[in-house]
Amino acid sequence: MERQPKQILICEDHQIVVDGLLSIFENQSDYQVKGFISDGNEVITEVKKQMPDVILLDLNLPNKNGIDLLTAIKKVHANVKVIILTMYNNQSIVKKAKQLGADGFLLKNCSSDDLLNALDNVFENRTFYIGKGVKQLVVENDGFVQKIKITRREKEIIRELIKGHNVPKIAETLFISAHTVETHKKNIFKKLDIHNSIDLVKLVNEKKLLS
Amino acid sequence: MKKNSFHRGFTLLLIFGLSALLKIESQIDTLFIDSNFQQANLKQFSLIKNSAQNSHTNETEFFYFGFENTYNTIDFTIKNKLQKNSNLILQFTYVYIQEIVLSKIVNNQIIPVYKTGTAYNLKTKPKAHRLFSLPIKLQPNETASFQLKLKKEKGKPLATSAIIKSEKNFENENFKQQLLIGAYFGISILSVVFSLFIFYFLKQSVYLIYAIYVVFLGLFISSYIGVFSQVFLSENHKVDKYLHYVLFSEISLILFAVFSQKILEAKAYTPKLKKGIEVLLVVIIILRLLLHFFFTEVFENAVSIFMKIWYAIFIVLIGIIIVQIIMYYRKNNARTSFFALAYIFMILGTAASILYHSFGILNTYFYDLPMLFYTSILEVLFLTFTVIFMVKDIYDDRNTLSKAIVIQEKKNLTAFIKGEDKERLRIGKELHDNIGSQLSYLKRVVSDKFKDKNVEKTIDNICDDVRALSHEISPSSLKFVGFKNTVKELANNISEQTSLNLDFNSHNFPENLPEDVSTQLYRVVQEGLNNILKHSKATQVDIQLMLLEDSLSISIEDDGIGFESRKDKPGLGLKNMQSRVQQIGGNLSIDSSATQGTLILITIPYKTT
Numbered sequence: 001m002e003r004q005p006k007q008i009l010i011c012e013d014h015q016i017v018v019d020g021l022l023s024i025f026e027n028q029s030d031y032q033v034k035g036f037i038s039d040g041n042e043v044i045t046e047v048k049k050q051m052p053d054v055i056l057l058d059l060n061l062p063n064k065n066g067i068d069l070l071t072a073i074k075k076v077h078a079n080v081k082v083i084i085l086t087m088y089n090n091q092s093i094v095k096k097a098k099q100l101g102a103d104g105f106l107l108k109n110c111s112s113d114d115l116l117n118a119l120d121n122v123f124e125n126r127t128f129y130i131g132k133g134v135k136q137l138v139v140e141n142d143g144f145v146q147k148i149k150i151t152r153r154e155k156e157i158i159r160e161l162i163k164g165h166n167v168p169k170i171a172e173t174l175f176i177s178a179h180t181v182e183t184h185k186k187n188i189f190k191k192l193d194i195h196n197s198i199d200l201v202k203l204v205n206e207k208k209l210l211s
Numbered sequence: 212m213k214k215n216s217f218h219r220g221f222t223l224l225l226i227f228g229l230s231a232l233l234k235i236e237s238q239i240d241t242l243f244i245d246s247n248f249q250q251a252n253l254k255q256f257s258l259i260k261n262s263a264q265n266s267h268t269n270e271t272e273f274f275y276f277g278f279e280n281t282y283n284t285i286d287f288t289i290k291n292k293l294q295k296n297s298n299l300i301l302q303f304t305y306v307y308i309q310e311i312v313l314s315k316i317v318n319n320q321i322i323p324v325y326k327t328g329t330a331y332n333l334k335t336k337p338k339a340h341r342l343f344s345l346p347i348k349l350q351p352n353e354t355a356s357f358q359l360k361l362k363k364e365k366g367k368p369l370a371t372s373a374i375i376k377s378e379k380n381f382e383n384e385n386f387k388q389q390l391l392i393g394a395y396f397g398i399s400i401l402s403v404v405f406s407l408f409i410f411y412f413l414k415q416s417v418y419l420i421y422a423i424y425v426v427f428l429g430l431f432i433s434s435y436i437g438v439f440s441q442v443f444l445s446e447n448h449k450v451d452k453y454l455h456y457v458l459f460s461e462i463s464l465i466l467f468a469v470f471s472q473k474i475l476e477a478k479a480y481t482p483k484l485k486k487g488i489e490v491l492l493v494v495i496i497i498l499r500l501l502l503h504f505f506f507t508e509v510f511e512n513a514v515s516i517f518m519k520i521w522y523a524i525f526i527v528l529i530g531i532i533i534v535q536i537i538m539y540y541r542k543n544n545a546r547t548s549f550f551a552l553a554y555i556f557m558i559l560g561t562a563a564s565i566l567y568h569s570f571g572i573l574n575t576y577f578y579d580l581p582m583l584f585y586t587s588i589l590e591v592l593f594l595t596f597t598v599i600f601m602v603k604d605i606y607d608d609r610n611t612l613s614k615a616i617v618i619q620e621k622k623n624l625t626a627f628i629k630g631e632d633k634e635r636l637r638i639g640k641e642l643h644d645n646i647g648s649q650l651s652y653l654k655r656v657v658s659d660k661f662k663d664k665n666v667e668k669t670i671d672n673i674c675d676d677v678r679a680l681s682h683e684i685s686p687s688s689l690k691f692v693g694f695k696n697t698v699k700e701l702a703n704n705i706s707e708q709t710s711l712n713l714d715f716n717s718h719n720f721p722e723n724l725p726e727d728v729s730t731q732l733y734r735v736v737q738e739g740l741n742n743i744l745k746h747s748k749a750t751q752v753d754i755q756l757m758l759l760e761d762s763l764s765i766s767i768e769d770d771g772i773g774f775e776s777r778k779d780k781p782g783l784g785l786k787n788m789q790s791r792v793q794q795i796g797g798n799l800s801i802d803s804s805a806t807q808g809t810l811i812l813i814t815i816p817y818k819t820t
Contacts, residue, residue, distance in 0.1 A: 014648040087647040092696035109651035151753040
C-alpha cells in the first residue's frame, strides 16, 4: 500500500528559502508541499483550512512570531508536527520551543539530509529532533533546588548588618550610596527569606554564611 | 471729655505762643555762659548787617545770604558768668565761605582775632578741623562783644549755620560725627571692594561703573563736608575755586546716570529716554561748569536764572529716571525696588541741599552733617543691595541655563540611543533575514553541486558568525524568551568562551517584561559585561536578578581593578547605561574601587500582578 505523502505547510517569508525548500521536496514521494505562507497573521487560518501533517515554521515571521504561533497552532490542530526552521541558534529559544510543543528544531542552513531526517524523525519517533549545529540543551534537573549564593559585596554588607549598623552608617563605612546598601539589604533578606537583622544573625551563625 | 481736650489744646497753644515770643526776644539778647552751657545758635543773639540794600533777614535758624549779597557783618555779645575761663568754639557748617573775619570789640576798637576762609591758605584755619571752627576764650566774668564778617562770592548764595559750642560739647559731637563719617566710608569701601570683586569675575562694566561711582560719590561727599581738604590737601593749599568739589559732584552725577541706565537696562527697555538723558546730562554739566567758572564773573545778574534752568533740567532728569524705574519694575521688581529706594534717598538728599544752599528754606543739618550725607549712606547701601540682587539674578539665570543644558544633553543622549537602537535593529534584521537566508540557500546549492564538505563547513561558519553578530547587535531572542533567559544564556556563553567565572542567579525574576524594558536592561547588562571583559581584569563576576517587594534589582559584581585605575575612562558607555535605565524609570548606581572591584546596581519599580 502506497503511503500517502505527508502534507507540508511552509511558513516562511523569504522567497529564496521557500525556493530552496521546494527544490528539496520536488523529488520526494514521502512529502508534498501543500502551500506556503509568508504572513504570521495568516498562519492559523491556513492551518485550519489545510490541516497539514507538518509545518516548517520560521520564528521571525512578519506580524506574528513563531513562538507565539506554536501554541496557537497546537491548539487548532493538535496532531500537526511543527518543526522550527530558523536562523536563531540560542539554547534558550530551543528550550522554549520545546516547552511550547515543537517537534523539532532546525537551522536554515541545514542540509537537505538534515531536513529530511528531521521530518522522518518527527513521524517515527516522538522525541524532539535537534538539527545539526543547533546548540544542545543543557540538562537541567527541574527538582534541583538552587543553592543560595551570597556574593562578596553582600557578605560585606552582612558583616556590617550583624554589627548592628544601620544603612546610612554602612553606606558611610563602605563608601557607597545608601540606595545601594538598601538594595543589597533587600536582596539579602529576600534571598535568605528573612525579615530582620535578628534572623540574619541567627542564620549567619547556623549556616556559616560568611565562611 | 470734649471740653477737657479743648482746654488742653488751648493751654498748649498758649505755651507755644509764649515760647515763640521768648525766642524772638532772645534773638537780640546777649549769650550768657553758665556751667550748663552746651551750645547756642549764633543767629538767635546777633545783629546782622547786609551789603545788599533790598535783602531781608530770613526766619530760618541759619544764615542765608542771597545771590546779590557780598558781605555781612554780624555783631554779638557773650557774657561769661563763670568764675573761670570759658573756652568756646564758633563753628560754621558750610565749608566754602570765602572769608571769615572774627574781631573783638575792645573800647570801640575792632581788633581782628581770626582771618580765614577759602580765600586763604588752609593753615589759616584756627583749628585743624574739617569745618571752620574758631576758638573763643573768655576771662572769668568777662563780657565780650564780637564782630563777625562773612564774605561770600557774588552771584552765589551762601547758607551756613553758625553755632557757638562749649569746648567739651564740641569734642563730644565731633566724636559722634567721626563715627558717622567712618561708617559712611566703611560702607562705601565695602561696596567698592564687593563690586570690583564681582567685576573681576563677571567682566561686566556695570560693576566697574558702580565701584567708580561710589568712589566719586565718596569724594564728593567728603569735599562737601570738609573732610577732603582736611585729609588730602596740604596746609598751603587754597580751596577758593573748590574745583575738586564741582568736579566730584559732576562726575558722580554722570556716573550715577550711566549706572542707572545699565541697571534699568535702558538700552533694551527705554532707548528713547536713555537718549534724552544723555543729551540732558551734557547740557546740565556744561551749564554747571560755565556757572561755576564763567558766568559768575561775566553775567553776575543772570546767575540765579541760569541756576534755575539748571535745576529745571535736573528735575526733568530725575523725572525721566523715575519713569524708567516704573517701566523696568514690571520686568524685575526685587532689583528695581532697591534701586528705587536708593534713588529716592538720592533725590531727597539732593533736594535738601538745594533747598538749603540755593534757597535758604530748610535746615538740613544734623550733628553738623548735612542731610545729603545721611541720604548718601542709605543710597550706597541700597544700591549695593541692588548690585547684590543683580548678581543673584545672574546666578539664577545661569542655574536655569545649566539645568536646561543638562536636560537638553539628556534629550540628545536619549535621541542618540534611540537612533542607535533603531539602526542596530535594522542591521540585525538585515544580517539575519536577508544575508542569513541567502547564505543558507547558497549553502544548499553549493553542497548539492560540489558535494564538498569543506565548502559546506566554511559556509556554516559564516552562518554562525553572521548569527552571532546579528545577536550581539540586536538580541532577537529577547522577544522570544525574555530578558532573564537571554541574560542567562549570555552569561553561560561568556563562561564557556572565556576564562571568566560568571555566576548567574535569579530569584523569582519575572519571565516577561515589556519589550522596551527588556531591551534597555539587556543593553545595560551587555555594556556592563563588555566593560568587565575588556578592562576590568576580573576573574569572578556575579550577575543577580532579584524580584523585590515593589521593584526589580539587577546587580553585576566583579572583582576587577575598578574604574579609577583604568587608563581609559569609561565616559560615554556609563552615560549610555545611565540614560537607558532612566528611560525606563529605573535607577543605576555604580560603585567602583581599585581594591573592591565594580558593582553595577540597577533597580526599577515593578508591581507584581
